[in-house]
Amino acid sequence: MNKQMVWAIAEKDIRGITKNSQVWIGMILLPVLFAVLVPIGFILVIKYMPSLSPEMEQMVNKIISGIGNEEMKQELMSLPSMTHQMIFVVVNYLLGSIFLMIPCLNAMMIALNSFVGEKERGTLETLLFSPVTLKELFVGKILSAFIPAMGISLLSFLLFGTITTILTYPMFDEFIFPNSNWLVMIFWLIPIITIFTILVNILVSARAKGFQEAQQIGGIVVLPIIGLFIGQATGLLIISPVMLFAIGAVLLIANAGILKLITKYNDRNMLFTKQI
C-alpha cells in the first residue's frame, strides 16, 4: 500500500469538506446542538425548575435502580437532593448516549459522500483509471471520514466537559464529569462506532448511484443510537462501562466482517460499472 497515494486521497477529501459549506456547517451544527445547547438546556431546566414532575422523578429512580455498580448507586443516592441526582443522571447517562450522534452523523455524512460524491462529479472514473489500488482508495476514503469525525468528537467531548463542569461544579463542589461511562465511550466506543458507521456507509456509497439513495440506506445506522437513548430515558437499558465495552467489542467484530465484505464485493469492475 502506497502511503502517499492514501494520504493524497484523504487530504483531497478533507479539503473538499472544508470547502463545501453545506457539509461543514452540518458538521459543526451537531456539536453545537448535542455538546452545547442540549446539555445547557437540560441542566438549567432541572436546576431552576420549581418542582420536578413525578414522571421525571420516576425516570431518575428507574435509572438509579438499574445501575449495576453498587458503589456508583450509593454515591448517587447520597447526593443532597433529587435535583442533584437528576443532573448527575442526565450528564452521565442520558446525554452520553445522545452524544454518540455526533460521531455517527458526522461520519455518516462524509462517508456517504465518499463514492457517491465522486460519481456525481464524474471523477470516480478518473480515480479508477489511475494506478491507485482499491485498497488504497478505500483506506484513503475511510481516513478522510475518520479524521474529521473523530476530531470533532474529541472537541465536542472537551466542549461538553467544560460546559457541564462550569454549570455543575458550583452545585456539587466536585467534578461529576467524566465518569467511567464517558471514558470508555470516548476512548473505546466512539472510535469503533465511527469506523463502523464509515464502513457501512462507504459500502453503501460505493454501490449507490446517487446521494439520496445512499442516504436512505446509510441512515439506518443511526437507529440503534436513538434506541440506546430511548432505552436510557425509559430506564430499560442503563449504560455501564461494561456494556459500552461490550457494544464496542461487538462492533469491532462487525467492522472486521464489513471490511471483508468490502474487499470481497468491491472490485474495480463493479465500481466502474456502477457509475456509468
Place this chain on the structure above:
Amino acid sequence: MPKMESMCYTNFEVMNVQDRGRITVSVPFIESENVSKDFNGQRVLQNVSFSIDEGEVVGLLGPNGSGKTTMIRLLNGVINPSSGKMRVGDYNPEKNADDIRSMSGILTDGAGLYQEMTGLENLVFFSKLYKAYDLKRIKLLLEEFGLAEAQYKNVGKYSTGMKRRLGMIKAILHKPKLLFLDEPTNGLDPEGIQMVLKYIKALNQQEGTTVLLCSHILHQLEHVCSRYLFLQQGQIIESGTLKELEKKRVNIIELKVETGLPVSAGEFGFPAAAAGENVYRFTLPDRSDITPLIQRIAAKAPVYHVEIENRDLESLYFQIRGGKNE
C-alpha cells in the same frame, strides 16, 4: 508477467515493422484478440482484434456508440471483456491492470477533474496518485499549455478548452509510455487544437510515447496518426495507414482543378462537372491520368490549384463506413 502466448491475427500484418528507419522484429505493444464485451445483454464489442506497435500513434475512429470508449476501458482493465484476450506491454489488463495504469496516461471524454479545486491542486493530487509528484514539472506544463495564469483558479471556472488542456497535462504528468486520448480536441479553439496536436506529435517523436487516440474530427488526425482502426457497431471493419487505405479503397480519382479562365471541362476526355467559379471536378480512372490532364488544361488556361479530393481521411472514413453499411 509472461507475454500472452502465440496470438495469431488474421486481419493485420505486423511482424516485420519498419520503425523510423530501423528494421526491427517486434512484438506488438498492445494486442487485442477476439475481444467481445456485453453490457446488460447488449453486445458493445464483437470479436475485436488489432495490434499496436510501440511508438505508434493510432487513431481509433468510429461514430458515437461504436465502442471506442469501451475499448479504452477494457485496455485499462477498469472493465473486463466478456470474452477474448488482451495484452498491453507485458501485462494482462484483466490481471495486472494497476501496472498498465501506472505506465499509461489517459484523457477521458469528461476530463474527470475536481471542479472545486484549483488547476494546480488538481495536478498536485493526480501527480501523487501517479507517484510522480514534481512541482517543477507541473509548473512547466502549466506554462506550456497556457494555463500558468489560471492555475490558482478553481477548475469550475475554467472554459471547456481550459479544462481539456488541464486534462491533457494530467494525462502526461508522469511521462507515460502509453497515452489514451478520448476526443482530446473537444471544445478547444483552433489555437488549442494546434497546441494539443503538436504536443502529441512531439511527445511521440521525442519520447517514443505510444498513443491511441479517439476522435470524430478526422481532418485533425491526418497529421498526427500513423495508422487508423475503424470501429463500427463494435467491430473493426478496416485498418491501415492512410496510404494503405487509399490503395485499398480509392478506385477512381476525383480531382479538383481551379483555373484562371472558364474552360469547357467536357473536352478533356474525362467525366467532369463544375464545382464553383472556374473550378472543375474530374473523375479519373487512375492517378497516371492526372499529369496529361493537367498539361492539357494548362495549355488553355492557367492552373492555380489541383487536389485529389477523395483520399483524405474524412472521405475514406465515409467510404469505409458506407461500404460496410451497404
